Amino acid sequence: MFKKLCIGMITGVALLVGLATPTHASTDLGKTPHLFYVKVKKPIFTGQYKIVKGHHQRLLTPKGTVLRVVKIKKAENGQRSEAALTWGLISHKLRQKVYDPRSASYAVKQFNTTYFEPYKLKLPISEYMFQAGSFSNTQESYYKPIFNITMDGYLQYFSSSRLKHYHIQTTWLYGKTPANGRQNPIYTIKPSKTVKIAKSTTKDKQFRLYYRQPISGLTEKKMHGYYRLTIDELGDKSQTWKSNGHTYAAMWRAYKVGSHPFYYLWGSETDDPQYLK
Numbered sequence: 001m002f003k004k005l006c007i008g009m010i011t012g013v014a015l016l017v018g019l020a021t022p023t024h025a026s027t028d029l030g031k032t033p034h035l036f037y038v039k040v041k042k043p044i045f046t047g048q049y050k051i052v053k054g055h056h057q058r059l060l061t062p063k064g065t066v067l068r069v070v071k072i073k074k075a076e077n078g079q080r081s082e083a084a085l086t087w088g089l090i091s092h093k094l095r096q097k098v099y100d101p102r103s104a105s106y107a108v109k110q111f112n113t114t115y116f117e118p119y120k121l122k123l124p125i126s127e128y129m130f131q132a133g134s135f136s137n138t139q140e141s142y143y144k145p146i147f148n149i150t151m152d153g154y155l156q157y158f159s160s161s162r163l164k165h166y167h168i169q170t171t172w173l174y175g176k177t178p179a180n181g182r183q184n185p186i187y188t189i190k191p192s193k194t195v196k197i198a199k200s201t202t203k204d205k206q207f208r209l210y211y212r213q214p215i216s217g218l219t220e221k222k223m224h225g226y227y228r229l230t231i232d233e234l235g236d237k238s239q240t241w242k243s244n245g246h247t248y249a250a251m252w253r254a255y256k257v258g259s260h261p262f263y264y265l266w267g268s269e270t271d272d273p274q275y276l277k
Contacts, residue, residue, distance in 0.1 A: 143164050
């Protein structure tokens, strides 16, 4: 069997208030098809914690927060649906204030329309890890600049020198002896440059980001007080190879960012049980 890694996934209850004024029925979201993100309608604990002087305190996720759906346990035997939710890829600045366990093990039992509503990302490339160049299973791809777009609206850029300092070869390989694993420090280190995205547009497979300060390493166009970065999606590619008796495959999406090639590795598979550490 192949091991797969994806990088970078009704029941209404009528209530009566008093004798005559009904409230709106709450709909179980567990049966909603293709539900990848939800938006919080009422503050609720979803498994994250505030970091206060090094200690963790339960955090009520504020109204308006967009969360990624990690997994859903659908309603059965009279039980309500439950869901594991995460804040997803958030900025380094916010990560200093919020602890979001990557295991997403907390089950939200009120997974219904009283607390959440289905949400479609306005910027579909949010949470993607873009690396300069094109995918390669050789050292040719090592230490090339990386940038990402966070769920709280920032673009974070990591220069080659910063990646070398932390031994981050690619978005999936890290360490003095490169290993593929789920603890890549690219998700926790301070970026070389961070800018707040003032606005963005999406048209077909082209995405435009507008921010106030330029980023050395990206080619933007200056206009009306903003720097505009244009990201064009070019299509999916894949590669399969063999090594030490095992088969490996990688799938990525190619982009043109400004005038330079970048790619987003969105998946891999292998029959090597030691591949993910």
